[in-house]
Amino acid sequence: MMxxxxxxxxxxxxxxxxxxxxxxxxxxxxxxVVPASCTSVIMGDTNGMPSSVPVxxxxxxxxxxxxxxxxxxxxxxxxxxxxxVWAGDGGTGDIxxxxxxxxxxxxxxxxxxxxxxxxxxxxxxxxxxLTPYGAWTTTTPEGKRERKKPIPQIVAEHxxxxxxxxxxxxxxxxxxxxKKAKEIQGFRYIHLLSPCPPGWxxxxxxxxxxxxxxxxxxxxxxxxxxxxxxxxxxxxxxxxDKSKRKPVLEYLxxxxxxxxxxxxxxxxLQNEVDEFWEEIQKID
Amino acid sequence: xQHEYQYFPxxxxxxxxxxxxxxxxFVRPVVNLNKCIGCRACWMFCPxxxxxxxxxxxxxxxxxxxxxxxxxxxxxVKAILMEGEDQ
Numbered sequence: 487m488m489x490x491x492x493x494x495x496x497x498x499x500x501x502x503x504x505x506x507x508x509x510x511x512x513x514x515x516x517x518x519v520v521p522a523s524c525t526s527v528i529m530g531d532t533n534g535m536p537s538s539v540p541v542x543x544x545x546x547x548x549x550x551x552x553x554x555x556x557x558x559x560x561x562x563x564x565x566x567x568x569x570x571v572w573a574g575d576g577g578t579g580d581i582x583x584x585x586x587x588x589x590x591x592x593x594x595x596x597x598x599x600x601x602x603x604x605x606x607x608x609x610x611x612x613x614x615x616l617t618p619y620g621a622w623t624t625t626t627p628e629g630k631r632e633r634k635k636p637i638p639q640i641v642a643e644h645x646x647x648x649x650x651x652x653x654x655x656x657x658x659x660x661x662x663x664x665k666k667a668k669e670i671q672g673f674r675y676i677h678l679l680s681p682c683p684p685g686w687x688x689x690x691x692x693x694x695x696x697x698x699x700x701x702x703x704x705x706x707x708x709x710x711x712x713x714x715x716x717x718x719x720x721x722x723x724x725x726x727d728k729s730k731r732k733p734v735l736e737y738l739x740x741x742x743x744x745x746x747x748x749x750x751x752x753x754x755l756q757n758e759v760d761e762f763w764e765e766i767q768k769i770d
Numbered sequence: 771x772q773h774e775y776q777y778f779p780x781x782x783x784x785x786x787x788x789x790x791x792x793x794x795x796f797v798r799p800v801v802n803l804n805k806c807i808g809c810r811a812c813w814m815f816c817p818x819x820x821x822x823x824x825x826x827x828x829x830x831x832x833x834x835x836x837x838x839x840x841x842x843x844x845x846x847v848k849a850i851l852m853e854g855e856d857q
Contacts, residue, residue, distance in 0.1 A: 491818045491834040494788030497795075498838035503817040534787040657814060683838075691839030691852075694815050 488514075493536040495528045498683040498690025500654040500697070502528065502536070504601055505572065507657055509539060511664045512597075515567040517542065517556055521549035521582060523574035524608045525601075546581040549573050550589035553596045561595075568597060568668055575602040575616040579637045590644040590673045597667050597674045600637065603682040611685045618705075619758070620751050622687070622743040629746050633758070641675045642711045648674040650710035650719075654681075655697035659708060659720040666710070679706045687742025696740055704731040704759050707766065716769045726767050734759055786834065791818070795837030797852040801828045805849035812841035812850060 488509035495502050501524060509516060516539045520526055529541045544552045549571045557569045578586060578600040589596065605623045606612040613623040615635040622629055642649040648670050652660035660678065667674035681697050683690040700706035701721055708722040718726075725731050734756050738744040747755075808826035820831040821841060828850075830841075842850040 489819070490783060490785045490787070491820050491831065492786030492788055492791050493818075494791075495817065497836035498817070498840060500817050502819070503815065506819060528788075534782060534784040536783065536785075536787045538783045654815075689839070691843040693817075693838070693840055694844050 488538050490536040490538065493528050495524070496682075496684055496690070498693045499524070500680050500693050501525060501601060503657075504654055504660075504678060504680060505537070507654075507661055508570065508572075508599065508664055509537075511661050512568045512570065512668055514539060515565075516540075517553075517560075517567055517569045519544055519549050519553040519556065519569065519571045521571075521573050521577040522546045522608075523577055524603070525572055525574070527608060546577050547585055549577060549582055550585045550594070550596065550598065553598075554589055554592070554594040557595050569595075570597045570599060572599050572601070574606075574608075575600060575604060575637075576606050576614045578602075579615045579635050586641070587644065590641055590646050590675070593646060593672045595671055595673070597664075597676070598641075599676050599678060601678045601680040602637075603680045603685060604634075605682075605685055607682050607685040619755055620738075620744055620747040622746060623685075629744075629751070638675065638677045638711075644673075645714070646673040646675060647671070647713055648710070649677075650675070651677045651679070651706065651708055653679050653697050653701050653706060653708060655694050655701065656708060656720045663710060663719070666712075685743070687745075688740055692740060696737070699732070699737040699740070702732045703734045703737045704763055705734055705737055707763070709766075716766075718766070726763065728760060728763070731759075731763070790833055791836050792833045795835060795855055797837050797839065797854055798832065799830055799835065799837070799839070799841050799850045800853050801830065802849045802851065803827055805847050807847055807849070809846060811844045811846060815840055815844045 489506040518541045521544045553569045553571045604617050611623050613625045617630050618634045620629045650663040681693045708720045709718050813821045820835040822829045839852050842852050
């Protein structure tokens with residue numbers, strides 16, 4: 487166990503397991519850079535630290551820049567270690583987007599992991615750029631009107647060697663992607679969907695089921711883009727045919743944050759998902 | 771100049787950084803060892819790493835288990851039941 491038990495994560499939060507699965511692959515020679523997020527609380531409690539690898543806490547907008555500096559320092563000392571940025575969706579897609587884009591453009595030799603819980607959960611569920619259409623947050627009480635920002639595609643457009651999406655329900659697929667990313671030189675980006683029981687308004691026991699449904703309904707396709715080559719992985723390989731995908735309503739109805747969505751809005755979301763898969767079919 | 775109160779703000783890794791998180795629990799997972807087939811699904815998905823598999827059977831660390839219920843939900847043979855702490 488690389489991340490020790492008794493940490494401050496909420497019951498049912500998948501973040502400790504996600505970090506543990508990451509560290510199982512990258513090993514003891516890893517440096518984690520954590521910008522302000524839920525993980526800052528999990529890692530930075532006053533009584534101690536659950537992580538057995540070094541953790542550098544950073545300001546919201548600076549994590550990729552700090553990781554670049556750490557990697558340069560390690561290189562000059564001829565130390566071979568993996569530098570991983572472990573950031574939330576706000577620290578990736580909203581506040582940290584400029585420095586993320588900068589590090590991707592310079593093709594820094596770091597791994598960037600975004601765990602996406604689709605709002606600012608740590609400060610009390612405020613909307614972020616990555617909150618999906620129709621979702622309730624405290625700042626969008628009637629549901630968000632705008633669509634989710636496509637960060638994996640934005641990073642892939644920088645021409646970085648490796649971009650992937652992953653899900654905690656498909657843990658072997660996730661670890662295989664981390665393993666592949668570890669071997670590659672240059673900027674590697676992995677986007678993880680991380681269900682949040684208090685913020686998404688569901689019972690803490692359903693975390694894995696909801697993560698699984700996100701993939702099965704096609705809302706969260708699992709893919710990797712290696713040197714510009716797109717490839718679906720794991721269960722998503724079988725979902726190109728529309729009849730194989732479950733209706734998005736099955737994913738939405740388990741979560742209280744979507745309870746105010748009308749049937750028309752659900753239809754709109756379903757259409758968006760179907761259009762996205764048609765585009766995937768063209769690339770594949 | 772060295773003062774006595776100067777120190778490096780570094781924490782060391784250890785169990786229970788958030789306290790004894792077992793006290794957060796409302797419901798506790800109870801494993802029916804006759805039903806358990808040792809598939810390790812609960813061990814794989816437990817976010818707290820409080821589940822151990824010893825000789826193919828499951829054991830829960832109740833000092834740190836937060837009682838989220840993920841293990842009961844992912845168990846394919848329903849060998850784990852969530853029981854109220856007051857019982």
